[in-house]
Each structure stands twice: as structure tokens, then as C-alpha cells.
Amino acid sequence: MSEEVKHDRRRFLGTAALTVAAAQLGMIGSTDAQSSKAKPADATTIKVPQMMHGMVQLPIEGELPSFGGATGWLNSPPLSGTELRGKVVLVEFWTYTCINWLRTMPYVRAWAEKYKDQGLVVIGVHTPEFPFEKDIDNVRRAVKEMQIGFPVAVDSNYAIWRAFRNQAWPALYFVDMQGRIRHHHFGEGDYERSEQVIQQLLDEAGFAGVRGALVSVDGRGAEATADWASLQSPENYLGSDRTENFASPGGMGLGARREYPLPTRLALNYWALAGDWTMESGSIVLNKAKGRIAYRFHARDLHLVMGPAARGISVRFRVLIDGQPSGAAHGTDVDGRGNGTVTEQRLYQLIRQPKPIADRQFEIEFLDSGVEAYAFTFG
Numbered sequence: 001m002s003e004e005v006k007h008d009r010r011r012f013l014g015t016a017a018l019t020v021a022a023a024q025l026g027m028i029g030s031t032d033a034q035s036s037k038a039k040p041a042d043a044t045t046i047k048v049p050q051m052m053h054g055m056v057q058l059p060i061e062g063e064l065p066s067f068g069g070a071t072g073w074l075n076s077p078p079l080s081g082t083e084l085r086g087k088v089v090l091v092e093f094w095t096y097t098c099i100n101w102l103r104t105m106p107y108v109r110a111w112a113e114k115y116k117d118q119g120l121v122v123i124g125v126h127t128p129e130f131p132f133e134k135d136i137d138n139v140r141r142a143v144k145e146m147q148i149g150f151p152v153a154v155d156s157n158y159a160i161w162r163a164f165r166n167q168a169w170p171a172l173y174f175v176d177m178q179g180r181i182r183h184h185h186f187g188e189g190d191y192e193r194s195e196q197v198i199q200q201l202l203d204e205a206g207f208a209g210v211r212g213a214l215v216s217v218d219g220r221g222a223e224a225t226a227d228w229a230s231l232q233s234p235e236n237y238l239g240s241d242r243t244e245n246f247a248s249p250g251g252m253g254l255g256a257r258r259e260y261p262l263p264t265r266l267a268l269n270y271w272a273l274a275g276d277w278t279m280e281s282g283s284i285v286l287n288k289a290k291g292r293i294a295y296r297f298h299a300r301d302l303h304l305v306m307g308p309a310a311r312g313i314s315v316r317f318r319v320l321i322d323g324q325p326s327g328a329a330h331g332t333d334v335d336g337r338g339n340g341t342v343t344e345q346r347l348y349q350l351i352r353q354p355k356p357i358a359d360r361q362f363e364i365e366f367l368d369s370g371v372e373a374y375a376f377t378f379g
Contacts, residue, residue: 058174058182058183058197058200058201059182060180060181060182061180061181061182061183061184062180062181063081063179063180063181064081064084064089064091064173064175064179064180064181065160065163065164066080066081066160066163067079067080067081067123067125067153067160068080068159069155069157069159069160069162069163070125070153070154070155070159070160071136071154071155071156071157072136072154072156073151073152073153073154074139074140074143074151074152074154075143075148075149075150075151075152076150076151076152078153079121079123079151079153081179084121084175084179085177085178085179086177086205087119087120087121087177087205088115088119088120088121088174088175088176088177088198088201088202088205088207089120089121089122089123089174089175090108090111090112090120090121090122090123090172090173090174090175090198091123091125091164091172091173091175092104092108092122092123092124092125092170092171092172092173093125093127093161093164093166093168093169093170093171093172094124094125094126094127094169094170095126095127095128095129095130095133095169096126096133096138096139096142096146096346096347097129097130097133097305097346097347097374097375098129098169098170099222099235099303099347099377099378099379100169100170100187100188101169101170102222102223102347103188103219103222103223103224103225103226103379104170104172104188104191105146105148105219105223106217106218106219106223107191107194107195107215107217108122108124108172109147109148109149110215110217111194111195111198111215112149112150113149114215115198115202115210116150118202118207118209118210119177119202119205119207119210120198120202121150121151122150122151123150123151123152123153124148124150124151124152124153125152125153125155125160125161126139126152126153126154126155127155127156127158127160127161127166127169128155128156129169130282130283130305130345130374131282132307132345133345134156135345136154136156138344138345138346139152139154141344142346167186168186168187170186170187170188171184171185171186172184172185172186172194174194174197174198174201175201176201176204176205177201177204177205182197182201183197188226191214192214195214195215196214198210199211199212221331221332221349222301222303222332222347222349222379224301224379226299226300226301226378226379227299227300227301227357227379230298230299230300230355230357231298231299231300231378231379232268232269232298232299233268233269233297233298233299233302233376233378234269234378235375235376235377235378236269236271236375236376237282237374237375238271238279238283238284238373238374238375238376239279239280239281239282239283239284239374240252240254240279240280240281241281241282242282244269245267245269245270245271246270246271246272247263247266247267247270247271247272248260248261248262248263248272248273248274249261249263252279253279254279254280254281255278255279255280255281256278256279257276257277257278257287258276258277258278259275259276260272260273260274260275260276260277261274262274262292262294266294266295266296266361267296268296268297268298268359269296269297269298270295270296271293271294271295271296271376272293272294273291273292273293273294274291274292274293274294275288275290275291275292276288276291277291282374283372283373283374284372284373285309285370285371285372286309286315286366286369286370286371286372287369288369289366289367289368289369290365290366290367291365291366291369291371292363292364292365292366293363293364293373294361294362294363295361295362295363295376296359296360296361296362297359297360297362297376297378298357298358298359298360299357299378299379300352300353300355300357300379301331301349301351301352301353301378301379302331302349302350302351302362302376302377302378303331303347303348303349303350303376303377303378303379304347304348304350304364304373304375304376304377305346305347305348305373305374305375305376305377306342306345306348306371306372306373306374307342307344307345307346307371307372308342308343308344308345308370308371308372309370309371309372310370313368313370314341314342314343314368315341315342315366315367315368315369315370315371316339316340316341316342316366316367316368317339317340317341317342317364317365317366317367317371318338318339318340318364318365318367319334319338319339319340319350319351319362319363319364320338320362320363320364320365321351321353321360321361321362321363322360322361323361323363325337325338326338326350326351328353328354329351329352329353329354330350330351330352331348331349331350331351331352332349332352333348333349333350334349334350334351342366342371345372347377350362350364
């Protein structure tokens with residue numbers, strides 16, 4: 001991945017937690033979570049909006065950049081700024097394995113449905129993080145499985161990302177009927193304000209009856225809101241370039257096939273391998289059946305981005321938590337006995353544990369060779 005887009009999603013776990021906490025305290029606008037991010041393209045002024053008499057002050061941050069760099073479109077023919085004039089546009093940058101994006105998706109999907117006949121056009125820009133997310137078949141499958149009905153610009157070469165000078169997944173840009181960016185939001189949270197911005201821009205555009213009740217969503221599976229109060233484990237990549245806290249004796253052994261042992265004990269947020277693995281710069285690949293990954297974590301949810309190393313194969317696995325089958329703590333991709341199968345390159349939810357949340361040791365044993373794993377995320 002180019003240096004221009006090698007951004008670390010995990011910073012949004014902390015940012016989003018602060019945003020959610022601030023929202024609950026009625027303090028949105030007093031945090032500086034957004035101020036540390038780069039400005040949108042051609043921004044002349046960036047301000048944290050303040051509520052005044054039920055309205056939001058929305059500065060002009062710049063003109064809507066071109067979508068001309070898209071490598072393809074799903075759910076729509078190519079769209080241009082000229083065709084979008086007279087509409088309010090919500091541009092959402094996403095990549096389909098990003099847990100932070102997945103948790104925003106119920107809201108964006110609900111806004112697209114609620115306001116589609118009232119002048120809102122939602123455009124998803126899919127800019128990949130991992131190499132397999134450039135595969136159009138993978139993106140097309142994700143769009144279908146996640147019930148995304150709005151237009152999607154496929155941005156596999158990062159051209160639209162660069163045109164917006166975007167910084168992260170997820171990112172929302174709110175565009176008025178004259179093609180001007182009036183608001184943006186990076187990361188999770190602030191959903192009430194985001195919908196109020198949509199309503200205000202529609203109201204400015206002359207679409208009647210848009211003010212009023214806000215959407216209510218109930219995210220399921222990986223789309224459920226994180227348990228921020230219990231979350232003490234940040235996202236961690238598994239390739240040698242960006243991983244942290246690798247604990248197998250002997251170190252990483254970049255690019256070489258080797259046998260890894262598990263240590264006798266793992267500290268919180270440390271991980272290790274057991275078995276015959278190859279550690280690449282951006283992933284780990286299992287060469288022989290019965291390989292394991294162990295991770296000590298503190299969170300309600302544990303996810304692993306992984307997939308078959310070769311198209312058309314499947315890899316069976318078994319999940320343990322503190323040495324026992326996951327049972328009631330199993331995620332949506334695991335049965336009650338801890339069993340599951342890797343069939344696609346995507347995010348797998350492996351653990352959703354009931355309270356009380358404590359430090360736990362997760363292990364996944366692969367019963368077949370040929371799995372490739374990229375990142376752990378938590379919620």
C-alpha cells in the first residue's frame with residue numbers, strides 16, 4: 001500500500017470512545033477529536049459546528065472533488081459533480097473489513113433509505129486497506145451481503161481518496177446542493193449531529209418535511225456498537241510491518257517459514273503463534289494444519305480479518321477462550337462448540353462474550369493449512 005494511504009485505523013477506537021462519551025454528556029463540539037485530523041480538500045475554514053436556535057453553523061470547506069478516478073461503480077452508472085448538482089450528497093469512505101466502518105453502517109444505510117426520496121444521494125467510496133480488498137468480486141460480495149443499495153465508487157487506486165485528501169476509514173463528507181463540502185466527520189459516533197446536518201442541507205435545498213425525528217438503529221453482529229466502557233484492547237495488525245506485542249520466543253522471522261512456539265504466559269494485548277507459519281510484511285500464513293494464534297485481550301468482541309490464502313479453499317478452525325470452547329461467548333462466525341470455517345477474505349467475529357468483561361486468553365486453532373490472517377479488532 002502506498003505511503004499516502006498507510007493510515008492506522010486503531011487510533012479511532014480511542015477517538016470514537018471520547019466522542020461517544022462526550023455525546024452522552026451533551027459535550028459534542030467541546031472535544032478536539034476532529035481537530036487533529038487533516039483538513040478536507042481546499043478547505044478554507046474548519047470549525048466545530050455550534051448549535052444556534054436549532055440550526056448548525058456550516059462553513060464552506062471546499063468544493064466536491066471529482067469521482068473521475070474511480071476504477072468502477074456498483075449499484076449505479078458513474079456519477080459526476082454536474083449530475084449531482086441540486087442534490088444533497090453524503091460521501092462515505094469505507095473499506096469492507098474495517099470494524100469502525102461496519103459499526104457506522106447501520107446509520108448510513110438508514111439515512112440513505114429515509115431521505116432517498118427527499119433529495120439525498122449517498123455515495124460510498126470503497127478505498128481498500130488490504131490487497132484482497134482491491135478484488136472487485138470481494139467488494140461486490142460485500143456490497144450484496146451488507147445490503148448496500150446506494151452507489152459505490154470503487155477506488156482501488158486511491159485516486160478519490162487523494163482528491164479528498166482523506167485521512168481515515170470511515171469518513172463522512174456532507175455536500176450541499178451547490179456542490180460545496182459543508183461538514184465532515186472522521187471515525188465513529190456523532191450520529192445525531194450527522195443526521196441533523198443532512199436535514200439542514202436538505203432544508204436549505206428546499207426539500208420540505210425533512211426536519212424531525214432521527215433514525216433509530218439496532219446494529220447486529222459486527223455492526224453492533226462497541227462496548228466502549230469495557231474496551232481495553234486496541235486493533236493490532238499481524239504482519240511484521242505494523243504488528244505490536246508479538247511474544248513467541250525467537251521473534252518474528254520475516255518472510256521465512258518456521259516453527260513458532262507459544263510462550264508460557266501472555267500479558268494483556270500480547271499475541272503469539274504456535275505451529276508452522278510464515279510471517280509476511282502485511283500478514284501471517286499458515287503452512288501446516290494445527291497452527292494456532294493466541295491473544296490475551298480485554299473486550300466484549302474479538303474479530304479477526306482473515307481468508308483463504310488461495311481462492312477456492314476453505315479452512316476449518318476451533319476457538320477457545322481460557323482453554324475452553326467459546327460456548328456462550330461465541331461470535332456470529334462460530335458455533336456454540338467453538339467451530340467455524342474460513343471461506344472468504346473478510347472480517348470474522350469470533351468472540352462476543354457476556355458480562356462481566358475481564359482479561360481473557362483467546363486461541364484459534366486451524367485444522368487445515370492455507371489460512372492468511374491480517375488484523376485483530378475489538379469492540
